[in-house]
Amino acid sequence: MPRYAACIQYLGSAYAGWQAQPHADSVQVRVESALSRVADAPVRVVCAGRTDAGVHAAGQVVHFDVPSPRPPRAWVFGGNTRLPADISLRWARPVPDDFHARYAAEWRAYRYLLFDHPARDALTAGRVTHSRYRLNADVMHAAAQPLLGEHDFSAFRAAGCQSRTPWRRLEQLRIERRQGLIVIEVRANAFLHHMVRNLAGTLIQVGRGQRDAGWPARLLAGRDRTVAGPTAPADGLYLCAVGYPARFSLPEAPAESALIAGGGGW
Template identity: 55%
Template sequence: MGIEYDGRGLLGWQRQKDGPSVQGQLEAALSFVANQRVELTCAGRTDAGVHATAQVAHFDTLAVRERHSWVLGVNSRLPDGIALRWAEPVDDDFHARFKAFGRRYRYVIANRPVRPALEAGRVAWWRRPLDAARMHDAAQTFVGEHDFSSLRAAGCQAKSPIREVHSIAVQRRGSYVILDIHANAFLHHMVRNIAGVLLAIGDGREAPGWAARILAARDRRVSGITAPAGGLYFVHVDYPPEFALPSAEGPVLEGIPGNGAI
């Protein structure tokens, strides 16, 4: 399944006992349509407040339904902030997480003196002027295979801090600054922590060389802030072509000219 969701008001992807989650809402809707209990596995778990335009998840079921029946039936049981975009049968060897060999995130920053109202919780807000070119140059420090210990959450449960960033780009579009990052996988808070470093470099509080020093330190305590969740979007998952899954578009946000496919 391909899923999009607005992370506002949700406690992230993972099922929670004390509040609504994307997984919990979807499993309830799917179980109703399948008339049996359904459990989901996703390509990458997202935190509370984080959005997705192209999350992918799989489930096993004995229920037989047409593709459009899954989509229409599940969507009729979901809140407005979560929607099933497509559903496709896959071979038994498909796995939403382990067959994925790349993931893409986009971080959107409204860079202006006044906080956004209509986009509150859908973009990050930074009042200090940002130099996107300076941020882009510093961001190239993170490209390649590195130990990202300085840029993961203290409670990250990943066995290894090694990740490979394939590309990272920062560009300005009007009053917005957009960070796009593509990697084989991500650590907990990795994108938001990278964004926090680049924000300090972009507004001139830190020199571009600070990024390299943080990476080399392998110590979260020397790094910057964890940027707000509302600016982060999970926008694409890479799978081998033989699965022939539908392609996905990046987030379309009002006021960002030229925003479209990743």
């Protein structure tokens, strides 16, 4: 059967995460329903990374197999007419049978957004995490740099994580202030469950001055999740891009919204 890859953008606030669940609305169910109507046959999608409830995506990638081919624009425009306003197909492309949205991915990039001001911002509610305390982005960035490289990230792993190994290769962890927000950019070959939110929760405590800049490195070495920072809220987390080998000729990540762009690229 023909195989396609597609890029999906969504706001996760109204959904119980990406993955289909028996008694809750999910992004996966919405996407599969829309694509099934275009295909006139049941469609099941496999994603690059399952996001939790409330987590958003600017560049989620999926693949799916269908009994008969359709032009790429039919998947995009036909699918979007059947999707709610908070989910959008950005592109679709035929791919070889050996393409796999999860296992062929070489890296994944997330962005975490923080608004540090005593008063919360109603216009970004559910899309940016609010901190009532001023954060020092420079100190947060310096504290994060010892975490780069391949390590055992047990200290930043959720208790229910089902990964067979806690080892991951962290390629980028950059924190800076942009356009009134604290932006945390994280790129790795893969992530453990809640890893980005746990990193963010730890770095927020450093940024507030509750912990010293050497604390994240000591946590990494200690491998004890129970003494690390709290899991940061889902509101500010975005799956921004997924990287694949050039031979698949997939489009670059779509242009990001003004809210999460913040300059730069992957």
